[in-house]
Amino acid sequence: MSKQQFQTEVSQLLQLIVHSLYSHPEIFLRELISNSSDALDKLRHLTLTDDKLKSLVGNGIDAPRIDLTLDEENKTLTISDTGIGMNEEDLVAHLGTIARSGTKNFLAQLSGDAKKDSNLIGQFGVGFYSVFMVSDKVEVLSRKAGEDKTFKWTSDGKTGFELEEATGDDARPTAGTTVLIHLNEEGAQYASGYRLQEIVKKYSNHIAFPIFLTYEKSDWNAEKKESEKSRVTEQVNAASAMWQRSRSELTDEDYKEFYKSITGDWEDPLFWFHTRAEGTLEYTTLFYIPSKAPMDLYQADYKGGIKLYVKRVFIMDDSKELLPPYLRFVRGIIDSEDLPLNVSREILQQNKVLTSIKTASVKKILSELKTIASNDPEKYAPFIAEYNRPLKEGIYGDFANRDALLDLVRFKTTKADGLTSLAEVKGRMQPDQKALYFITGGSESMLRNSPLLEIYKKKGIEVLLLDDDIDEIVFSSVPKYGDLDLKAVNSATASEDLKDETAPEKSEELKPLLEKIKAMLGDAVKDVRASSRLADSPSVIVSDEDEPSARMRQMMRAMGQKELPEPMPTLEINPDHEIIRKLLTDPSNSRVEDAAWLLFDQALLLEGVPLKDPAVFVQRLNRVLNQSI
Numbered sequence: 001m002s003k004q005q006f007q008t009e010v011s012q013l014l015q016l017i018v019h020s021l022y023s024h025p026e027i028f029l030r031e032l033i034s035n036s037s038d039a040l041d042k043l044r045h046l047t048l049t050d051d052k053l054k055s056l057v058g059n060g061i062d063a064p065r066i067d068l069t070l071d072e073e074n075k076t077l078t079i080s081d082t083g084i085g086m087n088e089e090d091l092v093a094h095l096g097t098i099a100r101s102g103t104k105n106f107l108a109q110l111s112g113d114a115k116k117d118s119n120l121i122g123q124f125g126v127g128f129y130s131v132f133m134v135s136d137k138v139e140v141l142s143r144k145a146g147e148d149k150t151f152k153w154t155s156d157g158k159t160g161f162e163l164e165e166a167t168g169d170d171a172r173p174t175a176g177t178t179v180l181i182h183l184n185e186e187g188a189q190y191a192s193g194y195r196l197q198e199i200v201k202k203y204s205n206h207i208a209f210p211i212f213l214t215y216e217k218s219d220w221n222a223e224k225k226e227s228e229k230s231r232v233t234e235q236v237n238a239a240s241a242m243w244q245r246s247r248s249e250l251t252d253e254d255y256k257e258f259y260k261s262i263t264g265d266w267e268d269p270l271f272w273f274h275t276r277a278e279g280t281l282e283y284t285t286l287f288y289i290p291s292k293a294p295m296d297l298y299q300a301d302y303k304g305g306i307k308l309y310v311k312r313v314f315i316m317d318d319s320k321e322l323l324p325p326y327l328r329f330v331r332g333i334i335d336s337e338d339l340p341l342n343v344s345r346e347i348l349q350q351n352k353v354l355t356s357i358k359t360a361s362v363k364k365i366l367s368e369l370k371t372i373a374s375n376d377p378e379k380y381a382p383f384i385a386e387y388n389r390p391l392k393e394g395i396y397g398d399f400a401n402r403d404a405l406l407d408l409v410r411f412k413t414t415k416a417d418g419l420t421s422l423a424e425v426k427g428r429m430q431p432d433q434k435a436l437y438f439i440t441g442g443s444e445s446m447l448r449n450s451p452l453l454e455i456y457k458k459k460g461i462e463v464l465l466l467d468d469d470i471d472e473i474v475f476s477s478v479p480k481y482g483d484l485d486l487k488a489v490n491s492a493t494a495s496e497d498l499k500d501e502t503a504p505e506k507s508e509e510l511k512p513l514l515e516k517i518k519a520m521l522g523d524a525v526k527d528v529r530a531s532s533r534l535a536d537s538p539s540v541i542v543s544d545e546d547e548p549s550a551r552m553r554q555m556m557r558a559m560g561q562k563e564l565p566e567p568m569p570t571l572e573i574n575p576d577h578e579i580i581r582k583l584l585t586d587p588s589n590s591r592v593e594d595a596a597w598l599l600f601d602q603a604l605l606l607e608g609v610p611l612k613d614p615a616v617f618v619q620r621l622n623r624v625l626n627q628s629i
């Protein structure tokens with residue numbers, strides 16, 4: 001028997017682990033199962049490629065499996081696999097040192113602050129040594145495939161380990177590794193078959209090899225009216241990483257069942273996108289679009305819907321880092337071959353591998369949706385009914401994919417029934433139309449009746465009706481659709497587009513009246529000018545491109561922004577309207593002041609802006625009413 005010290009780095013790492021770096025000691029099982037799964041993967045590969053090992057299959061190499069055996073009474077758990085195994089040198093090298101480059105560097109970075117260090121260690125990975133969170137004595141019996149001897153490695157996880165050749169009952173008849181764990185106080189909770197099943201299902205359900213559990217099972221004997229204990233061996237995992245199979249092997253039913261098993265949803269998903277990437281980065285993604293938007297879609301503390309796996313080992317399932325927030329309704333899995341197993345949430349945020357996977361995944365989801373939208377609008381409609389709004393958030397938040405998202409979002413317009421795409425609106429443009437126009441700021445019926453649309457109706461120009469409360473914020477940040485300008489109908493530049501030749505003359509004639517009204521309205525307006533966009537209404541409020549509109553200001557205030565400079569809207573007057581004509585022919589009319597304020601207030605009301613002083617408005621209205629009756 002030889003007694004050996006751990007490499008200094010191992011001792012340091014062990015110290016760190018045992019001093020509760022992990023808040024979930026249960027992950028020890030995930031780590032050991034994952035090691036077994038790796039060992040089985042390696043041997044599987046060799047039995048396919050190495051003639052000597054190929055010949056040993058069935059005679060020294062058993063069928064791949066992982067066995068968990070629980071001894072409830074003695075509080076021991078063994079994890080045994082039929083994988084590649086380790087010889088004496090391997091055991092020293094793998095379970096006595098940390099061979100990874102950068103280990104020293106990593107340990108030097110540790111600060112002693114458990115929280116900070118746990119993030120770092122997440123990136124580094126603790127692997128096998130995590131077993132010492134639940135045990136003070138671990139025995140490893142291992143026999144390397146193709147060799148005869150079994151070696152026994154024993155350690156208390158403190159200073160070092162003992163190594164000897166295993167004989168008698170300890171000698172393994174076939175290749176593989178058995179890890180015998182004497183559970184300590186912390187680990188005693190895992191001396192339960194039910195608990196182990198739960199952990200295996202949670203973390204290792206889709207490990208590609210069968211995992212069997214031997215434990216003391218209690219069954220209710222109805223006749224005797226008592227529970228009976230019996231020792232049983234049951235397979236506890238599904239043993240198929242469904243997403244690792246090729247698309248051609250899988251039926252629609254397979255996809256739907258798997259969706260239901262991971263989401264608990266009763267309904268079938270709308271669509272799914274299954275991709276395997278090979279090259280610099282290797283990963284598989286399987287994304288589903290639920291037929292109904294998740295209940296928490298609009299809650300700040302929504303749960304992310306993507307499960308992250310590393311080499312088929314479950315890592316986490318509620319991270320918000322796996323897809324951008326606007327795709328929070330997507331469900332499914334990302335399985336990476338390149339991430340470390342212990343990747344922590346904090347690490348995920350800056351991990352380059354994950355960033356690349358995320359970028360590619362977003363592109364994939366959006367392009368698949370685009371294909372459905374163009375090939376099968378009927379299939380696309382229920383998707384839009386549920387998810388148009390989150391896509392709009394993407395237009396605002398995901399600059400890199402804005403163009404793709406603009407093509408996916410659907411709109412109400414003044415011409416089309418139902419919803420339509422920007423591409424379709426573009427296709428219906430008038431020959432001399434200079435831009436695409438939209439109107440925001442109220443309910444659909446308010447928008448449809450807005451005076452701002454009068455001239456567009458007259459000219460046959462289609463206008464997008466943006467009646468969602470986030471539309472104004474979203475679309476004020478989108479200057480273009482392709483090479484076409486996108487303009488709000490109440491913006492000054494939209495009115496430029498509509499100007500006709502007669503306008504300058506009219507504005508000359510109107511000048512004295514405009515100045516008079518401006519003087520009367522004082523600080524309430526920035527300017528009063530002749531309008532080129534009104535047909536039936538006498539007045540309208542417009543705002544400058546670079547200034548938030550009246551309604552936007554209201555929203556900003558509601559969201560707690562108090563320091564907003566007072567809005568200075570511009571009032572536009574329709575030179576052809578009867579009221580204005582009357583005021584023009586009788587400049588000394590005593591009612592000009594009331595008229596000026598009423599023209600302004602009614603324009604505000606149509607914009608959906610509440611009046612600052614409704615009482616004054618009503619008094620004025622009654623005065624004018626009284627004079628006219």
Ligand SMILES: Nc1ncnc2c1ncn2[C@@H]1O[C@H](COP(=O)(O)OP(=O)(O)OP(=O)(O)O)[C@@H](O)[C@H]1O
Binds near residue numbers: 081085176
């Ligand atoms: N069941 C096993 N069968 C064969 N070799 C094993 C087994 N368990 C561990 N090993 C060997 O010990 C090494 C160290 O394992 P450990 O879990 O500490 O790190 P890792 O698996 O390499 O890294 P990580 O767990 O961070 O992915 C493994 O790389 C492997 O070579």
